Amino acid sequence: MSSDATSSDSSLDPHNDAAAAQADDGSTGQMVEDVESTAAELDADGASRGTLRDVANSLGISSAVALRALRGADEIKPRMVERVREAAERLHFPLEELSGETEHRGVVAVLVNTMRNTWISDLVRSIRIELAATGRTAVVVPTRRRLPEYPVAVDTDAIENLVHLGVDGFLMVSDLADMDEVLEATGNRPLVGIGCSKELVGRIDTVRIDDEVGQGLLVDHLVSLGHREIAHVGGVGAAVARERADAFRAAMARHGLADSARVEPGDFTEQVGQTAGSMLLRGSQVPTAVTCANDVTAVGVLSAAREAGYDVPEAFAVAGYGNTSLASSGVAELTSVDPNSERLGALAAQMLVDRVSGHEGPFRDVAVAPSLVARRTTAAGPRPETTRRKRISVD
Structure with missing residues (x-):
């Protein structure tokens, strides 16, 4: 059993007095407007009540400060306590579920x-x-x-x-x-x-x-760059993978590209992603871009592109799914869907x-x-077929 979930977390630091003081800056009008905006977003999403994070974000404070304020901690200014409770009531946060700081039920x-x-x-x-x-x-x-x-x-x-x-x-x-x-x-x-x-x-x-939206964002992005031959690596190993592959096909069909919607079988692992990427790049009709079932798979595809001598993104664009730390790392700089x-x-x-x-x-x-986070791996449109492969001279 892993206890990763019980490790230290600065956002839950009960001694975050500086954040509490900074939050109580007198900007009452803006806070009210932000709370109403959050309430409208919840209503639009069909949510019956807000979360603790909704309450905190609507006021521009951390979740730790919001929680301390709702518990009536002495170090939180009375005006901030009042604002947090008003926001919680407006967003229908379940105050009756609130526990004392030392209670662990x-x-x-x-x-x-x-x-x-x-x-x-x-x-x-x-x-x-x-x-x-x-x-x-x-x-x-x-x-x-x-x-x-x-x-x-x-x-x-x-x-x-x-x-x-x-x-x-x-x-x-x-x-x-x-x-x-x-x-x-x-x-x-x-x-x-x-x-x-x-x-x-x-x-x-x-x-x-909402994977239909997520894959749609990726395909829309790649098509806007001029890509038409777009593939997807995924569809294997879980129902979620099959649903994302289906969402990719639907997005391609929406752009009139159903005939180009190739799905190369792959699961959620880097090894299989690399194998699938190699299959795509050694075929007779190489796509100019690929979307993947997750970021780990996309890293495998990037490895295959490097081994095959394809420049990313000039010769081959790659996009992942999940917007994990892998995607945002300076090595990958991977375009991804933020869920x-x-x-x-x-x-x-x-x-x-x-x-x-x-x-x-x-x-x-x-x-x-979800939303799209565009990075370096899709920063260019497709090259002509004759110039896509990186030429490596051998003396």
Whole structure:
């Protein structure tokens, strides 16, 4: 069991007095306007209530300061306490769920397929911030178990042990293998899926990435640069991968490029991404650009391009998905889709707390709209076919 989710986090530092003082700067009018703007955005998204992060962002303060203000901490100025509580009420934040600073009523388990995906750390941070308001914490639990007779299986024993230990509930990042077994292992504990596939809608509470919008943003971006021969690496290994591949095809068809919408099979790993990239680049019809199922896959494609002698982005543009630290690193500078991990994690944590607190009713589903972050790997349009391959002279 990993305890990544309980590591130190400056955004939850209870001694962040400087931030509290800075936040109380007298700009009441702007704060009111920002709170109303946030409320309008929540209404547009169909959200019944805001998260702790929504309250903090609407006032231009950290989540730590917002939480301390809601708890009535002595070091927070009375005027700031008043503003935070007013914002919380306006955004329908559940003040009745607020706990005292020293109360820790339970632990939430975050179930993941792997610890190698850096997207998970972004999600866990936002989950922790939201859970902190109710005195809860989170632990991250890898669930993938490899058996000789099966390539991938879920470790239901670990999930059942968590139930016996008395966890409040479960947050599941992406689809796990053997979902029927997962649902049985969690027993009567609430389970909320984050970044999962449409296949789970109606079976559990779900907070998904709107992949139709995400892949559409990538294709729109590449087409605007002049690309027409665009491929996608993905579609294998999980329902989410298939849905992203379908969203890519739909986006290409919207531009009248359905005949050029090639999907090279790949999962979410760098190794398979590199193999798929090599297949694309050694074919008779090489695309000028490629979108990928995630950032890790895109890094593999970049490696294949380098080995094949293709300049990126002049000869071959590459885009990822997830906007992880891999994408933003100075080495990759990878164009990627930002799934709004902060909102995904906060909404999922909120849904779980609702269920733990006794909320009943149909399972809910929220699709969070992502955004595009353009970087160096798609900074140029396609070259003519005759000049795309980098010539390497051999003496």
